Amino acid sequence: xxxxxxxxxxxxxxxxxxxxxxxxxxxxxxxxxxxxxxxxxxxxxxxxxxxxxxxxxxxxxxxxxxxxxxxxxxxxxxxxxxxxxxxxxxxxxxxxxxxxxxxxxxxxxxxxxxxxxxxxxxxxxxxxxxxxxxxxxxxxxxxxxxxxxxxxxxxxxxxxxxxxxxxxxxxxxxxxxxxxxxxxxxxxxxxxxxxxxxxxxxxxxxxxxxxxxxxxxxxxxxxxxxxxxxxxxxxxxxxxxxxxxxxxxxxxxxxxxxxxxxxxxxxxxxxxxxxxxxxxxxxxxxxxxxxxxxxxxxxxxxxxxxxxxxxxxxxxxxxxxxxxxxxxxxxxxxxxxxxxxxxxxx
Numbered sequence: 113x114x115x116x117x118x119x120x121x122x123x124x125x126x127x128x129x130x131x132x133x134x135x136x137x138x139x140x141x142x143x144x145x146x147x148x149x150x151x152x153x154x155x156x157x158x159x160x161x162x163x164x165x166x167x168x169x170x171x172x173x174x175x176x177x178x179x180x181x182x183x184x185x186x187x188x189x190x191x192x193x194x195x196x197x198x199x200x201x202x203x204x205x206x207x208x209x210x211x212x213x214x215x216x217x218x219x220x221x222x223x224x225x226x227x228x229x230x231x232x233x234x235x236x237x238x239x240x241x242x243x244x245x246x247x248x249x250x251x252x253x254x255x256x257x258x259x260x261x262x263x264x265x266x267x268x269x270x271x272x273x274x275x276x277x278x279x280x281x282x283x284x285x286x287x288x289x290x291x292x293x294x295x296x297x298x299x300x301x302x303x304x305x306x307x308x309x310x311x312x313x314x315x316x317x318x319x320x321x322x323x324x325x326x327x328x329x330x331x332x333x334x335x336x337x338x339x340x341x342x343x344x345x346x347x348x349x350x351x352x353x354x355x356x357x358x359x360x361x362x363x364x365x366x367x368x369x370x371x372x373x374x375x376x377x378x379x380x381x382x383x384x385x386x387x388x389x390x391x392x393x394x395x396x397x398x399x400x401x402x403x404x405x406x407x408x409x410x411x412x413x414x415x416x417x418x419x420x421x422x423x424x425x426x427x428x429x430x431x432x433x434x435x436x437x438x439x440x441x442x443x444x445x446x447x448x449x450x451x452x453x454x455x456x457x458x
Contacts, residue, residue: 118144119144120144121143121186122148122149122177122181123147123187124150124186125149125198126148126150127155127189133187133412135408136413137187143416146181147183149173153170153171178207184207185209185210185416187209187211189212195216195225196217196224199236200228203229204232207234208236209229210238210239211239213293213432214436215432215436219436222429223433226430235418237415237429237432238432239411239427240432242298243297244414248356250398251302251370255368259394260364264339266303266338266339267341267362268299268359269344269353269359270295270353270357270358272348272352272355273349275321281321283323285314285325286322286346287314287346288442292328293436293439295344296342299332303361304336305335305336306454310442310452310454311330311452312328312330317347322347326345327348328446329342329344335456344357353372356370359372366381370396378395379391379393437455
């Protein structure tokens with residue numbers, strides 16, 4: 113794709129999340145929205161009118177819109193169980209795809225999508241909208257300096273009393289399937305390690321407004337002998353963490369904590385002496401932590417930049433499937449009560 117060409121795009125799925133996509137897409141000026149598709153055609157038509165996309169094709173049949181619009185890219189904002197069908201159709205029409213998280217509703221479908229992208233020689237990437245949060249990038253850059261030595265252990269805590277109402281209140285494995293993908297992906301990004309195996313326990317606390325397990329603890333063995341510990345709940349009232357979690361990362365020469373906002377604290381060994389080593393505080397630079405916009409805009413920016421440069425976006429499917437594998441392995445472990453191995457080659 114040439115650097116000066118406007119990208120023709122079709123958006124599939126016109127529900128509430130589509131606005132988080134269309135806002136940054138339409139601000140760019142280098143993307144032409146050629147079509148909007150939704151099973152409810154009136155919803156697609158209403159969104160087109162709202163966004164003043166008068167020239168966009170509107171319909172409920174993705175296949176027909178792809179034939180008529182001949183897009184370069186499909187943005188997939190559908191529900192998880194529809195991702196496999198949308199992605200396979202888009203790839204079959206020669207389109208690149210950027211899809212909403214999670215990649216798929218099952219590992220089997222995720223593998224189909226990865227294989228289809230490779231056969232079609234097209235880029236299929238996934239929105240991980242927390243990847244370009246400035247604080248995440250700042251922490252990643254700090255860890256890369258080796259200031260706390262080699263990473264050995266990663267901890268993240270997520271506790272929020274979230275009263276969604278609607279489908280989440282009825283959903284099985286709601287915390288792991290709907291939220292933990294963000295945290296597990298961040299753990300991989302920060303540690304540079306992938307999941308090897310997991311032991312996970314889920315439960316639904318007394319007083320929960322969810323039908324199924326809304327709390328979980330998980331221990332992951334990661335590559336490089338890193339251990340990652342996750343604790344979370346979506347029905348924890350009071351003392352809420354941020355949506356980005358509270359983090360503690362331990363290295364051979366020190367530790368760093370992050371409160372999920374602007375709060376960082378790091379210490380490194382000044383002198384290994386006595387019962388507890390002498391420590392010194394270390395600054396975690398946060399200025400210039402992200403070179404891209406935050407949220408969906410950052411991933412969309414990186415995706416389109418990669419297409420124009422013939423490069424690989426950070427959230428390419430072959431990488432993101434490793435985050436998804438951690439989620440589904442945690443669900444399997446919680447269901448079976450045993451350690452579950454995570455495939456190292458997807």
